[in-house]
Amino acid sequence: MGAGEDMDLKSLKHPSLAPSYARMQALSALPLWEIIGDLVAEEPSPMGVPHLWRYHEMRALILDAGQRISAAEAERRVLALKNPGLERPGISQTLFAGLQLVMPGEVAPAHRHTQGAIRFVLESTGGYTAVEGERCLMRRGDLITTPSWTWHDHENTGDGPLIWLDGLDVPLVNFFGVRFAEEHPAEQQPIARPDDASVSLWGTGMRPIGARHPKPWSPVMSYPYASVRAALMSASEGAMPDPRHGHALAYCNPQDGGHVLPTIAAFLHHLPEGFETAPWRTTEASVFTVVEGEGTARIGDAELSFGESDVFVAPNWTRITLQASKPTILFRFSDRAAQERLGIWREDPGTPGS
Numbered sequence: 001m002g003a004g005e006d007m008d009l010k011s012l013k014h015p016s017l018a019p020s021y022a023r024m025q026a027l028s029a030l031p032l033w034e035i036i037g038d039l040v041a042e043e044p045s046p047m048g049v050p051h052l053w054r055y056h057e058m059r060a061l062i063l064d065a066g067q068r069i070s071a072a073e074a075e076r077r078v079l080a081l082k083n084p085g086l087e088r089p090g091i092s093q094t095l096f097a098g099l100q101l102v103m104p105g106e107v108a109p110a111h112r113h114t115q116g117a118i119r120f121v122l123e124s125t126g127g128y129t130a131v132e133g134e135r136c137l138m139r140r141g142d143l144i145t146t147p148s149w150t151w152h153d154h155e156n157t158g159d160g161p162l163i164w165l166d167g168l169d170v171p172l173v174n175f176f177g178v179r180f181a182e183e184h185p186a187e188q189q190p191i192a193r194p195d196d197a198s199v200s201l202w203g204t205g206m207r208p209i210g211a212r213h214p215k216p217w218s219p220v221m222s223y224p225y226a227s228v229r230a231a232l233m234s235a236s237e238g239a240m241p242d243p244r245h246g247h248a249l250a251y252c253n254p255q256d257g258g259h260v261l262p263t264i265a266a267f268l269h270h271l272p273e274g275f276e277t278a279p280w281r282t283t284e285a286s287v288f289t290v291v292e293g294e295g296t297a298r299i300g301d302a303e304l305s306f307g308e309s310d311v312f313v314a315p316n317w318t319r320i321t322l323q324a325s326k327p328t329i330l331f332r333f334s335d336r337a338a339q340e341r342l343g344i345w346r347e348d349p350g351t352p353g354s
């Protein structure tokens, strides 16, 4: 029995009290001694199941939708990646993920909402996401953030489809009952700064004297792949890979070293050809996409072979082993940022190397 459901009066620990329980339920009260195992446990149960979405299959579906429905009609033309083990349309209990398409010449109109988002570009011939008066250019592998309540719109300025992986904290924000959204009066918000200005200003190790970014997220709105890949290769050079993560870097807030968003953390992993990680398990739910290479992920009992741009999810508290059959770079995002802020994130102490 779960919290909030009626008690099964046939499987009670103290059946002699059943008449009293019926009276309690009638008065909207429950005997905690009967249900405590559902609320407090020695360790978590994974929520949802491991699953992989093949990019070529998803791409065909979203491109078909692109022929039939405009981005403006759809508001956002997104194919949500629904975890088959969950009721609600999330990729995990805490995270939403989807593949978003903007066709050449199209604009996805400006709006803002309390849910924060990251965008990881999978396919582009030119385009941008405008965030709070700044265009963040979108090239394959770039990471762009649209934090809570920031205006954002998207435009495809190229001649091919613009497709990216969306990651949002929708289930978390909605759980708290803080679901607000607003349409911008114009289709596209006014541009007030040069393209990629947040990278130029905050992404070089410099900051304006006396300036503090007052928000609980990174002032950098864009992490171009060319520079993060160079950083990852530089970290890999002559170093032993971490047994759990391979060579790995976290996208960070340059102001305090924290995660990109208060709810969502993002990482880039380099697995050399033939490398296999030790099994690792944490309380965070992780979503991966394959930037380069191919290999196999063992997540719990599932074995998932992955190739370029495929997306796969590892639920919370589920052992993950990654094996690369070619030199591989994986992008990963998770709810670790939210868990760390709440002081509840944990790694399995039995994980080798921890």
Ligand SMILES: [Fe+2]
Pocket: 111, 112, 113, 152
């Ligand atoms: Fe949005």
